Amino acid sequence: MRHLLSAADLDRAGAVEVLDVAEEMAATQRREIKKLPTLRGRTVVNLFFEDSTRTRTSFEAAAKRLSADVINFSAKGSSVSKGESLKDTALTLEAMGADAVVVRHSASGAPHRLAHAGWTRGAVVNAGDGTHEHPTQALLDAYTLRRHLRASGEGLDGVRVTIVGDVLHSRVARSNVLLLHTLGARVTLVAPPTLLPVGVEAWPCQVTSDLDAALTLGEPDAVMMLRVQRERMEAAGGGFFPSAREYTRRYGLGRARLAALPDHTLVMHPGPMNRGLEISADAADSARSTIVEQVGNGVAVRMAVLYLLLAGERAETPGGAR
Numbered sequence: 001m002r003h004l005l006s007a008a009d010l011d012r013a014g015a016v017e018v019l020d021v022a023e024e025m026a027a028t029q030r031r032e033i034k035k036l037p038t039l040r041g042r043t044v045v046n047l048f049f050e051d052s053t054r055t056r057t058s059f060e061a062a063a064k065r066l067s068a069d070v071i072n073f074s075a076k077g078s079s080v081s082k083g084e085s086l087k088d089t090a091l092t093l094e095a096m097g098a099d100a101v102v103v104r105h106s107a108s109g110a111p112h113r114l115a116h117a118g119w120t121r122g123a124v125v126n127a128g129d130g131t132h133e134h135p136t137q138a139l140l141d142a143y144t145l146r147r148h149l150r151a152s153g154e155g156l157d158g159v160r161v162t163i164v165g166d167v168l169h170s171r172v173a174r175s176n177v178l179l180l181h182t183l184g185a186r187v188t189l190v191a192p193p194t195l196l197p198v199g200v201e202a203w204p205c206q207v208t209s210d211l212d213a214a215l216t217l218g219e220p221d222a223v224m225m226l227r228v229q230r231e232r233m234e235a236a237g238g239g240f241f242p243s244a245r246e247y248t249r250r251y252g253l254g255r256a257r258l259a260a261l262p263d264h265t266l267v268m269h270p271g272p273m274n275r276g277l278e279i280s281a282d283a284a285d286s287a288r289s290t291i292v293e294q295v296g297n298g299v300a301v302r303m304a305v306l307y308l309l310l311a312g313e314r315a316e317t318p319g320g321a322r
């Protein structure tokens with residue numbers, strides 16, 4: 001693996017390898033000294049053109065736990081606000097010797113451009129591009145599912161996952177559908193028709209607008225709630241649903257729907273949450289919620305991704321010590 005741009009870059013063996021390595025990384029994180037020497041002398045640049053809390057800090061923690069040097073770049077307060085382009089920003093950072101570039105950008109496809117236009121020699125990791133993909137989020141979700149529902153060393157065969165909400169604007173949904181399908185899970189998307197992307201019929205999943213039917217008849221092993229992405233809706237002129245109250249009534253996970261779920265069903269959310277809109281406090285804070293755990297698992301998964309991209313590459317270099 002040279003870059004991680006899409007969940008589709010991983011075949012089943014590749015995805016299982018990331019999850020297995022992430023388990024090994026997680027085991028090292030239970031030790032008193034969490035830092036490993038693996039990426040000493042390597043530089044990871046976090047290039048964030050869009051706001052982020054968990055993804056950026058998670059990549060930073062992952063790189064630091066592997067002893068890489070980390071350069072954090074965020075567009076706010078940088079020359080990007082003076083109009084500098086992705087290309088010039090990338091070339092500047094390349095001159096500082098980036099071995100990996102973790103990029104989040106509001107434009108779908110920006111990480112692909114970075115990887116293929118020759119602006120960096122480093123490995124490119126997509127940390128969320130527009131409404132397109134967010135592969136490491138899908139990996140940490142799969143990791144979380146596997147920990148709860150399957151023994152290690154396997155995929156997610158037959159696991160039923162229902163993903164609910166603003167699919168249209170969600171890079172998390174797209175990457176999850178691709179990766180979960182690769183791992184053998186069965187995915188159902190639930191959304192109002194206005195919040196489904198064009199071409200969703202071709203995705204490897206079922207699609208419905210009836211949440212109650214999906215939950216009661218589908219008996220999912222996990223329900224993944226998506227954030228209502230108000231900032232992207234406003235940018236598009238709004239009008240995606242009649243009111244917040246109506247959205248919550250039809251697509252929110254609240255007390256009644258929570259109580260009707262099978263006992264073992266997990267409640268997931270990538271964060272940040274709109275409490276009271278797509279998910280109630282009861283659901284978010286319930287014993288079956290994995291929301292905080294997902295964040296913690298993100299560090300181990302991103303350690304695995306950086307390790308597989310960078311340490312592997314070094315092993316191929318003649319004379320390079322692993």
Ligand code: NCD
Pocket residue numbers: 054055128134137171172226227229270271272
């Ligand atoms: C997601 C994102 O930024 O794509 N958040 C995250 O990475 N944990 C989902 C969202 O913003 O709703």
